Amino acid sequence: MRIATWNVNSLKVRLQHVIDWLETSHTDVLCLQELKLPDEKFPRAELEAKGYRSWFAGQKTYNGVGILVREGLNVEEATVVRNIAGFEDPQQRVIAATIDGMRIVSAYFPNGQAPGTDKFTYKLHWLAALHDWIAQEMALYPKLALLGDYNIAPEDRDVHDPKAWEGQNLVSPEERAEFVRLIELGLVDAFRLFDQPEKIYSWWDYRMMAFRRNAGVRIDHILLSKALAQACSFCEVDKTPRKWDQPSDHAPVVAQID
Secondary structure (H helix, E strand, O other): OOEEEEOOHHHHHEEEEHHHHHHHOOEEEEEEEEOOOOOOOOOOOHHHHOEEEEEEOOOOOOOOEEEEOOOOOOOEEEEEEEOOHHHHHHOOOOOEEOOOEEEEEEOOOOOOOOOOOHHHHHHHHHHHHHHHHHHHHHHHHEEEEEEEEEOOOOOHHHOOOOOHHOOOOOOHHHHHHHHHHHHHHHHEHHHHOOOOOOOOEEEOOOOOHHHHHOOEEEEEEEEEEHHOOOOOOEEEEHHHHHHHHOOOEEOEEEEOOO
């Protein structure tokens, strides 16, 4: 099964990009973030016409997550959940489903704005709640994948200029510690399972020709439980859609589970 995550930064704007990429990438399950549209505006029919069923938690203007599943794969409807159990939050940031026995979680982690702000405090509370919920999910589902825009660059090698980013959001010690806490649950960074070229990133600012200069950060991740990590044969960032007209500022991350 080929699984992927992609922050599309508005599904309304980037729907054709998603359709085009699905047709060429042979992806079976695609986790989306930043839908930026309410449920009633989700393009379910257009995606079904291309062979993908959809589950989603939308929100007008902001946030929103979804899971697209290729026809033929079994999705256990009763296992679909939206948001973190026990965490009161009006922001739509999590959706999970069991697909052919694999627990897939699509998550849009809070940005956090900057250390010391209310939004950063919210991010840390959200991360703590996610950690505890994922621990419970892993107890139920040994085959679990947590995919999404984490808004965390876990190491200095995941940042184009670590010195320039020092002390900023996405790379703070507190955020990186929460990433490590997820790993300590028994999850594995699929990207780091393999030898990778240097300076591979998944997000580039629209400004200052950041993509052209490869001034990016790796903040989109696929974490796998050990059972899935053992079956993972590759993981890569596909920069191709970032080169298209009016692209998302993120690129998809793809992993193959054999």
